[in-house]
Amino acid sequence: MQLRTICNKTICTCVSSGYILDMSETKTTMEDALREAGVRMTRQRRVLVQVLADANDHPDANELHRRAHSIDPKISLATVYRTLSVLEEAGVIDRHAFEGKPARFETTDRPHHDHLIDIETGDVIEFRSEKIERLQAEIAAELGYDIIHHRLELYARKQG
Amino acid sequence: MQLRTICNKTICTCVSSGYILDMSETKTTMEDALREAGVRMTRQRRVLVQVLADANDHPDANELHRRAHSIDPKISLATVYRTLSVLEEAGVIDRHAFEGKPARFETTDRPHHDHLIDIETGDVIEFRSEKIERLQAEIAAELGYDIIHHRLELYARKQG
DNA sequence: GTTATTGCAAATTATTTGCATATAA
C-alpha cells in the first residue's frame, strides 16, 4: 500500500494501484473536459480550476473561496458555490459531505477511492478496496438495484 | 436474505442474520437505557421515545416533531432537536445524514446495518454484510486506526 | 428546593437565489 502525506490536513493513499500522477497537467485536463462539456470558461472559473488542481487536500467552499480570492480578489463566494456545482455536474470534481461538516471537494483525476476521517484532527486518508467495491455491487444487485454512486467513510481514531 | 417492506418509504432487510424483533418492547428498553444513563424523563422525551420506537422508517427531525405533536401538541421543534441529541448521546438512536438531505433517525434496537438509498424515490433499504464490516476493520488497522463508527451508503436506481 | 428542561424567538451555518450589470463566445 502506497502512502502519501501532505501537510497535517490530508493524507492521500492508493491502496491497490498506488500510482501518483502529475498534478501540473490536471488543470489543463479539467479545462479541456469543461470545454468539451460546453462550459463557458470565465476568469473566475479558471482560477477555481487552478485552485482545485493545486489542492492536495479536501477544501470546503469557504476555503476554496479564500484561496481563489488570494489569486484574484474579484471572485465572490456565490460564484464559488455556483462554479462548484457546474464542475461537479461536468464530472471533474467530487463533493463529499462528511458528518455534519460543510461539503468538501476534490478533483476526479485520481481513481475512485473512499475516505477515512481522523475524528480527532479532521485529517482525511484516502483508500481503495477492490473487494469492498465488488461486494457493494453484489449487494445492490441482490436487492435489484444498480449503484449510481456510493459513499464509504470510516470515522476513526489513531491506534495506541 | 430476509426482507421486510414497510410503506413506500422504507424497507428493512437483514442480509445475514435476518432476525426481526418485537417493537412493542423497544420503548421500554429505551426508557430503561435512558434512566440507566441518568437522563431525566420528561413528558416530551417519553413521547419522542414512543414515536421513535413506533417508527419503522427513517424520519427526520421535522417529521418526528409532526408525529410527536399529534400525540402531544405541547412539544416544540427545539425540544425535538435537543432530545434527539440526548438520545443519540445515550446511544439509543442513530443519526444518518444522507446526501444533502436533513438528518434522519432510527433506534439502535436492531443490529448495525448500512443503507441503500433509492435515488428516485428516497426509499431506504437496510442491509448488512459481515464481509464488508471485516474488510473495513482490516483497512483501518492497516492505516493504524481504530474505527469508531462508519457510514456506508449505496445510492442506487432500481434495475430494468 | 434545586437543577435540568422547555418554549419561544432570535441567531447561526451552509448554501441558494433574484436581479441588474458585466462578459464570453
Added chain:
DNA sequence: TTATATGCAAATAATTTGCAATAAC
C-alpha cells in the same frame, strides 16, 4: 450580439442557542 455568468444582498433550510418560565427528582 446574445446568451450566460457574476456580484451583491437578501432568502432559505436545518439546526442551535439565550433566556425566562416550568417541571423533574
